[in-house]
Amino acid sequence: MPLYFFQISHGRYAGTSDQGTEFESRDAAWREMTRICSDLLRGVSRNLKQNGEWQMVLLDEARKPVFRIRLVAESIG
Structure with missing residues (x-):
């Protein structure tokens, strides 16, 4: 089975x-x-700074990115 790192x-x-x-x-790793x-997101969003x-990232066995999930806080205006 493939090995993944977070x-x-x-x-x-x-x-x-x-x-x-x-x-x-890969689908099982994504899930x-x-x-x-x-x-994690509840705690992360509470501590996220403006413009933070x-x-x-999920990395494969070679430590290359496979998937990424991002949470971005942007000031607009």
Whole structure:
């Protein structure tokens, strides 16, 4: 099974996971990534600064990006 790593850009959980996680497929990895994001977003959004950004990236075995989810706070006007 393919090995994937999670990387978070900011906050308490920032960094790249040291140990990879095996998933049956890219779709299974995507489902887990979205599940983890949904668990984290409440706390992330509470601490997000104006014009700030938070992101989670799913990396493959070669540590190359496969998927990215971004939360961006923008001042308009």
